[in-house]
Amino acid sequence: MDVMTDPGTTGRFGAYGGRYVPESLIPACHEIEAAFREAWSDTEFRGRLTMLLSVYAGRPTPLTPAWRLSRELGITLLLKREDLTHTGSHKINNVIGQALLAQRMGKRRILAETGAGQHGVATATAAALLGLEATVFMGERDIERQELNVLRMEVLGAEVVPVTSGSRTLKDACNEAMRHWVSSVDDSYYCIGSVMGPHPYPWMVREFQRVIGEEAREQCAAELPYGVPDYVVACIGGGSNAVGTFAGFVDTAARLVGVEAEGGAAATFGRAGVLHGFRSLVLQNDDGQVTEAHSVAAGLDYPGIGPEHAHLRDAGRARYETVNDDEVIRALRRLAHTEGILAALESSHALAWVIRAAESGGIAPGSTVMLTLSGRGDKDIASIKEML
C-alpha cells in the first residue's frame, strides 16, 4: 500500500502535508530536509542515534502483558512501555534524533513548543546532553497544569517562555515557537514535538519514532502465536507515538486505531485546513477559524492531527476513535489498580478506548491488542487528584 513512504520533496501525504510557512522559513526547511536526508542515510549518524537511544534513553523498552486487566477484559493486552524511557515518554526518541541533527547542522540552540511538557523536558534533556541551549514555548494554561514539567525543564537549564495568546495551550505555543524561529533561524533549530509542522517535520518525526513500532513488531513476533496482534492502538495529540507505532505494523494485517480526546478529535470532527505549516484535518468553524481543543490531557489539547494520519484515514488503513475525559480517568485508575502502572493521561486515552471496545464487543474476545503506552503519569498526578 502506498502509505508511510517517503513523502518526496513536497512533503505530501496524499492530499495533506506540504510546507505552508512564510518565505523566511523556506530556506531553513530546505536545509533541514537536506541535512536529514543526508544524516538518515549516514550509518554513523544512525549508529550514534541508536547508541544514545540504548545507552542513554533506555531502549528497547519492554512489551509488558497487562496480566490482570487482560483477564478482566477477555483479551490479550500488551503494553509498549514508552513510559520507561528516560524522561518518561516517547518524545525522547524524536528529540534525541533532532538534537543530533541540530548539532550536525552547527546550530547553537534548540527551540521547542510543548503541551504536556514532555516534549519540552525531552528537548531540555537532549540539549543538555549535547551542550546546546534550549528555549521552550509553553501555553500559560499548560504551565499551570504541568508545573512539575516546568520545574524539570528549568533545573535542566532550559528557558521556559510562557505563551499568553489565544487559548494559552499547545496550539498557541506552536504559533509562538514558529514566530520566534523566524527571527532566530540562523543559529536556532526548531525541534517540533510531533508529526506536524512543515515538511520535512512530519516525515522526519515519523522516522525518528518508528523505533517504537519496529521494536514492538519484533517483540510481538517473538511472543505471539501468529506474530502480529489483531489491533495496534495509540493515542493521538499530533500523532507521533501513533505514527511511530503504526509504522511497524502498516504492512501487516493488524488493525490500526488512533484514539483522540473527544474535545480535540480532528480526525473525527475536523475538516481539511492549514495550520502550523501543514495541511491536514483541523477543528475549525465555518470561516476557518481554528477551534480550541479541550482535554484533560495537555498533550492532546491540539486541534489538528499529523497529515499522515489524515491520509491513513482517507486511505482506510487506520481508523480514529474518540474517548471522553471521564473514561480516560477511569482507565488510568484501572490500569494503576490492576497492573501497578501509572500511565500518562494522554496514553490513557488509548487504554480507555480498548476497555470500552473490549467490554462492548467492539474488540472480539480473545483478540490480541498491542497498545503504546506513550508516557508515564507522574506529571499528571496533581490533576488526577483534583478530579477524583
Place this chain on the structure above:
Amino acid sequence: MDVMTDPGTTGRFGAYGGRYVPESLIPACHEIEAAFREAWSDTEFRGRLTMLLSVYAGRPTPLTPAWRLSRELGITLLLKREDLTHTGSHKINNVIGQALLAQRMGKRRILAETGAGQHGVATATAAALLGLEATVFMGERDIERQELNVLRMEVLGAEVVPVTSGSRTLKDACNEAMRHWVSSVDDSYYCIGSVMGPHPYPWMVREFQRVIGEEAREQCAAELPYGVPDYVVACIGGGSNAVGTFAGFVDTAARLVGVEAEGGAAATFGRAGVLHGFRSLVLQNDDGQVTEAHSVAAGLDYPGIGPEHAHLRDAGRARYETVNDDEVIRALRRLAHTEGILAALESSHALAWVIRAAESGGIAPGSTVMLTLSGRGDKDIASIKEML
C-alpha cells in the same frame, strides 16, 4: 574475603545484624527466612522474578557514560541507571522480589515503611501487579516533602498512613510499620525497603538488589579496558542500592565507597547499637537515645545503616564518606546541565562525593568510576526549586 556471604540462621554480619524483635514476631521472621531460602533456590521463582524485572520493570538498566561531566572531571564516570526502572528507583527490584514471596506465602496484604516515598510507590505498584493490598507508613514530614509520591501511592490503590510520632520521618515510619506488623502478622507481609530490619531482611534485600551490581559488573566487563572500574560508588540511606551494587564488585579490586548524608552518617558518626530489629552503627547520644537524622534527601534521613555496611567498614572492604546538602544540590544541578539527567537527591549524594574527590585529587585523574544512580529526581523537583 569472608564478606557478603550467607549470614546463616542468626543473620550475623560480623558483629552486626541479628534479630532484635519482640517474641511475637519471631515466628514470622522464621517463616519468612524459610520461605525465602526455599524460593531463592527454586528456579521457577527466580525465573518469574527475572521475567518481571525484565518485562515489567525495565531491566537491565543501561550503564550510561556521563560524557560531558567525565571530561570536566578528568575521569571516566559511568552511571548505572536505576532511575530508568519502572517507578523510578532501585526500590522496585527488592519489592517485586518480596511481593512475589508474600504471594507465595499466601499473604493478603503488604505493609511497608517509606521515607522518600520511592519504596512506598514501589510497594503499591507490586501489590497492584499481584493483586495484594498495600498499607504504607510514612512520616508526616516526609509526606509534606514528597507529596507527589503520596499521590502516586493513592492512585495505585495503596493506603498511606501518616506517622506523627518522633521526628516524623523514616525512622518513625519503621517503628510504626513494625508495630502494625505485630498485630497483623497472620495475613500481612512486612516488606522492608532497605537492608535493615531483623534477619532475614538485610540479607534477603541484598540478594534482591544484587542484580544492580551483577548487571553493572557485566556491563563494565564489556566496556572497560580492564573490565573493572577503579571505584564503585553509591549513596546510603539504609544501604540497599549500595549493598546491591557492591555485591557485584566485592570480589574485584574496585574500591567500594558508600556516601551518606552528613546529617545522617551512621557509618561515620554512629556507634554500635540496636534499632529496628538489628545491631549496627546508629546515630545516638551517650545514653543510647537515637538521634534524628537530617538531610535534604528524605530517603537518606535515617540514623542507622544496614548491618552489612557496618561489617564491610570494620572489615576494611568498603569506605564510607559524607557530603552536605549544598554539595548535593550543586551536584544534582551539574548532572542535569551536563548530561540531561535529573537524579534523585539521594543518588546525588554519591555524585557529590565523586565530584569533590575528583576535583580535589582524591580520585586520581584518569580513574574509572562506576556510580549507581539509584533513582530519578522528579519527586524532588519541588524541594529543589525551593532551595534555589
Place this chain on the structure above:
Amino acid sequence: MNASLEEFLIARRDTGRSLLVPYVTAGVTPKWTEVVHAYVDAGADAVEVGFPFSDPMLDGVTIQEASDRALAAGTTVRGILDEVATLDVDVPVVAMTYSNLVFQRSAAEFCAALRGSGLRGLIVPDSPLEEVGDLADAAAAEGLDLVLLAAPSSSRARLREIAGRSRGFVYALTRMGTTGEGGEISEQAARLGRELKELTDRPVLFGFGVAGPERAAELADHADGVVVASALMRRLLDGAGAGELGEYVSSIRRALDQGARWAVHPATAPSPTT
C-alpha cells in the same frame, strides 16, 4: 478604477512617488472602514485589509491582538466582504490573510468572492512559492493580483522566481521576524531591496517594522515604497481614531515625498524629459 493593482502602483511609482500602503485589520473596530477612508485621504496608494485569523503565525503581538479583537467582535469573512463592497475609494484595496481562510472551500471560490467585493490583490504570508500554484491560477483567473513575499533569507534563485511570479508588487520583508514595530534598517533589507529591483520592474515594497516617518523614508530609499501595519494598529488599539491614524499616515506620506525628492533611484526615477 479599471487598472489592476499592479498597473495602478506602477503608474503612481513612475511619477516619482514613493508608494505607501497602510494596513488595517477588518473588524478591529466597528468603524474600521472609516480608517480605510482616512488612509486614502492621507495619501495611501493602496490599502491592505487584514482578514483576521485565529492563528496568525507570522504576526507579532500587535496584529495578533487586533485579530483577536476583531474575531471576538464576531468578524466573519462574509461580513468583511460585504463591508469592503461598500467602500468607495479611488485606490486599490488588497486582502491579507492566512492559507486556512483561503483554502476553506477552494482558492477559486475565495478569489471570486474577493473580486466580487472589489478587492484587487491578495497576500497570503503562509503560502510560499511551493504551495501557491492553484491559488495563483485562481487569482489570475479573477484578475486578482497575488502578492508574494520575499525574505532576506531567500536565495537569489528564489528571489528571481518570486519576482517573476508575484503580481501587484513584491512584498519584501525588512527582516527575519514577525510583523511588529522597531528595529534598525539592516544592511540585509537594503540588499534585498536592491536585488529585487534588479530582478523586476514590478514595484517592490518593504513591510514589517516600518514604524515612523523617518524609517519609512529610509526604507523607501531602497525600493519603491512601504507597507505600514503594526505602527498603525498599535495606535488604533491604544485608542486612536480614524482621524489620528490618518494624520499619522500623512506624516509618513510627507516624509516619503521629501525623501523621494532627494533620493537616488537610478532604475525608477522619472526620466528628465517627462
Place this chain on the structure above:
Amino acid sequence: MNASLEEFLIARRDTGRSLLVPYVTAGVTPKWTEVVHAYVDAGADAVEVGFPFSDPMLDGVTIQEASDRALAAGTTVRGILDEVATLDVDVPVVAMTYSNLVFQRSAAEFCAALRGSGLRGLIVPDSPLEEVGDLADAAAAEGLDLVLLAAPSSSRARLREIAGRSRGFVYALTRMGTTGEGGEISEQAARLGRELKELTDRPVLFGFGVAGPERAAELADHADGVVVASALMRRLLDGAGAGELGEYVSSIRRALDQGARWAVHPATAPSPTT
C-alpha cells in the same frame, strides 16, 4: 528484702494471691517515684519501671507519649538509677527497656548498674531468646532476673525454652500487638496462659491491654497475675496524680483478690490444708 524477684513472687503467689505488677515510665513526671510508692501502698507485688527509649518499637501510643515526655524532660539512665536507689519499698522493682540502652556499653555493665541501684529484674522486649545469651549471663551474674516474653504466636518448643530460661516470671503477651489498652480477652491469651502454666512453675503474668479491674481479674484466671501499664500511663498523662493512680491500682487489687477467691486455679491454688 533479700529474696530474688522470682522467689518473692512465688512466695506471694503461693499464698493464693493473684500477682499485680503496675508500670511507670521513669521521668514521665518529676515526681514519678511517688507513683512507685503509691503502687506499693495499693498492693503491688512488684513495680515495673520503664527506662524510656526514643524508638519504643513494641509500645503503643500511650507509652510512646510517656517515653517522649520523659526524654524531653531530660531523663537519663544515670538519673533514673540514682532515683531508684533512693526508693524505699518492700517489693521488687523491675526495669523494662529496649536493647539499645542495655547494650550501650555492655550487658554486664548495664546489669551491674541496675543491681547497684537495687533493681531486681529486667525486661527487654526486643531481645528474644536468640539474642539474649550474653545478657542472660550478665544478669545471672548480678543476681538480676531477666524476664522473657512469650507470645501467642510462639511455638510450643519456644514456649518451653522461654519458660525454662525466663527468670522472675514469664511475661505472657495477651495478644499480638503493642502495649495499649482495650481488646477482649482472647481464646489465644487463655491458651497461652494455660500452656505456660503447664510448662513451668514460675509465675506467669499477662501483660498488654490489661485495662480495668474486670479485665485484670478475668486474665488472672488464666495465669498468676497481670502487668498493668498503658491504663495507668494514660491516666497519668491525662493529669492523674500518684494518689489517683494508687486508687486505680487498689481497685485492680480488690478485683484480683475477689476473683482469686472464686477462681479455679487447679495447678496453683493453695492446697486445702494450708
